[in-house]
Amino acid sequence: MTESTIKTWQNFYPEGVKHTLSYPSATIQALLEHKLLQNPKTKMLNFLGLTVDLLDLERLSTSFATSLNELRLKKGERVLLSMPNSPQFAISLFGILKAGGIPVCIDFLGTADAFEKAIKETEPYIAILCSDLTEEKDLYSAFEAAISKIGKESVAHIITTSLFEILPPIQQVLSGSTFKIKSNRRKETLSWSKLVFEAPNEEKNVESSESDIALIQYKSDNKGVVLTHKNLIGNATQFSSWFALTQSEVILATIPFTSTRGLIPTLLASLVSGAQLSVLPLFLAQEVAKTIEKDSVSFLPVTPKMLDLLALNEETKKRNLSSLKTCVCITGEVPPTIKTNFENTLKESSGSTVKIIECYGLIEACAFTHANSPKAQKTGSIGLPLPDTEVAVLDPDSFRPLDANKEGILAVKGPQVMAGYFNQPGNQPFNSEGWLITTIGVYFDQEGYFYLLGSLEESIVVNGKRIWAHEIEKVLNSHPAVKECSVTILQREKQLKANVVIKPGEKVSVQELVNYCKTKLTPEKIPKQIEIVRELKF
Structure with a gap:
């Protein structure tokens, strides 16, 4: 990108945001201590009525760190961390870092194969998990299946918690009923509560620096992304600065903390900016609507699917959501129909206007690059x-x-770019100058705005021209009758297939969709197969 283009897109930066920022020179745990000194009673998070302030988080994470050290966790040893959003996650994360460990985050709904690969690669000394039962899954079962296959001795200590055990008894029952989650205590494991609440609050300072590993994040392709304190704090600072987050903001966290796309715009952005955090363990549209009203939520990181579910939910239409000012889509473009439906729902129910702002990034760059x-x-x-x-x-x-306006692949360099993939010395996606070379197809316009085309794996070359699935999705999504769609590449046949969801009350035939594509696309880009479906599978 040329200097003139850089100067052009800086003209569109949010007011007050500079091209170069000042970043805290600290570890994540040191940043917590620094914020504590400023105001120990600052409210950090609200979890189903339970308030945790900075002093609580500091004290409880220190106690947990003491317990981890008593279990003989050494500096640099890995600790697997996998559970829904909760105070236990935050306390565990800070406790692991204080004890000198490295959190290894993996999706709590992940498969046994995903857990097995992460355990084999990172060899965690300790695992911290939620053992509850949801309607769909035993949250402990995938981990249990993995260590049964590898060998139970592969993890020295297993610690489990129940999501609602830190709540008052009546609230435990109500929350369990609301989220359809049942406690399922694993007696063969160590109790998280005992290690936190019965441990001495003794500060055992394990030295660490901002260049040390702060997190290993496992992706859906089972690669472990190594992120330093500098990476994570850097991206949280970029995000907080871009959206001008302050102490007056209330952020709602529903995207899992086990993904940096959930962790950075919520827990870490809150730590950097001082914004308050409201936390839900799972995304339930009716509970999100209730929480926005009850906690006066102003800032909501979401996915397009979440926006769609919120717009369709009756609770959203009944509640006063006028406090909500900004929704940030963490995965890029929102289909126009979903965006319009959500905006209209809020206007009709609350008489308010909300900004839906699209962002993008890679786990290899913490979470956000654009x-x-x-x-x-x-x-x-x-x-x-x-x-x-x-x-x-x-x-x-x-x-x-x-x-x-030339299509190619994205290359990125910046404070948020990872240290590398864990334990894959021959498979690092960097060039000799330290640029992260991705397989993500993009182009930018004259003003420096970027447009997503998809990954190389989601493209084919026909007659010497590369065709990107995302380009066809954008065209189909622009049809007045289409709610959303997904285009896949049939590599063997060198063809495109589109699954299309139609708006309620609308009617359109496959041939009409083909004809519409013919008005917008060259012949080789028109899908050979179009199927109208009730919903997309993610």
Whole structure:
């Protein structure tokens, strides 16, 4: 990207946001201690009526760190951490870091194979999990199946918690009923509560620096992404600065903390900015609507699916959600119909206007590399590069930098870019100059706004031209009768297949959709198969 383009897109930055930021030179646990000194009674998070302030978080995480050290956890040893959003997650995360350990985060709904790979690669000394039963799953079962296959001695100590055990008894019953979660105590494991509430509150300072590993995040492709304190605090600072988060903000956390896309815009952004945090263990649209009203939530990180479920839920239509000012879509573009439906629902129910701002990033870059400016959004764009984020679009074959409006793959450099993949010395996606070379197809316009095309795996070359699935999705999503769609590549046949969901009350035939595509796309880009479905499978 040229200097002139950089100067152009800086003109669209949010008011007060500079191209270069000042970052805290600290570890995550040191940042917590620093915030504590400023105001120990600052409210950190609210969990189903339970308030945890900075002093609580500091004291309880210190007690947990003491217990981990008594279990002989050594500096640099890995600790598997997998549970829904809760105070236990936050206390465990800070406790592990204080004790000198490295959290290894994996989706609590992950498969036994995913747990097995993470355990084999990282060799965690301790595992901390939730053992509850949801309607769909025993949250402990995948881990249990993995260690049964590897060998139970593969993890020295297993600690389990029940999500609602820290709540008053009546609230435990009510929350269990609301979220359809049952406690399922595993007596063969160590009790999280005992290790926290019965441990001495003795500060045992394990030295660490901002360049130390703070987290290993396992992705859906089962690669472990190594992130330092500097990476995580850097991306949280970029995010907080971009959206001007302050102590007056109330952020609702429903996206799992076990993903950095859930952790950074909520827990870590709250730590950096001082914003208050409201936490739900699972996404239930009716509970999200109730919580927005009850806690006066102003800032909501979401996915398009979450927005759709909220717009359709009756509770959303009954509640006063006027406190909600900003919804940040963490996965890029929101289909126009879903965006419009949600905006209209809030206008009709609360008489309020909400900004839906699209962001984008990779786990390899913590969470976020791009975001639309609240003052200058562009439809269909993932936005501008965040402060201190260098970006380039490269030819996927020659890796030559490309100019505006040329399709290629994204390359990124910045404070949020990972240290590398864990334990994969021959499989690191960096060039000799330290740029992260991705397989994500993008292009940028003359003003520096980026547009997502999909991954190389979601593209095919026909007659010497590369065709990206996401481009076809955008065209189909623009049809007046289409709610959302998904386009997949049939690599063997070199063909495109589209699954399309139609808006309620609308009627459209497959042939009409084909004809619409013909008006927007060249012949080779028109899907050979279009199927109308009730809902998309994610």
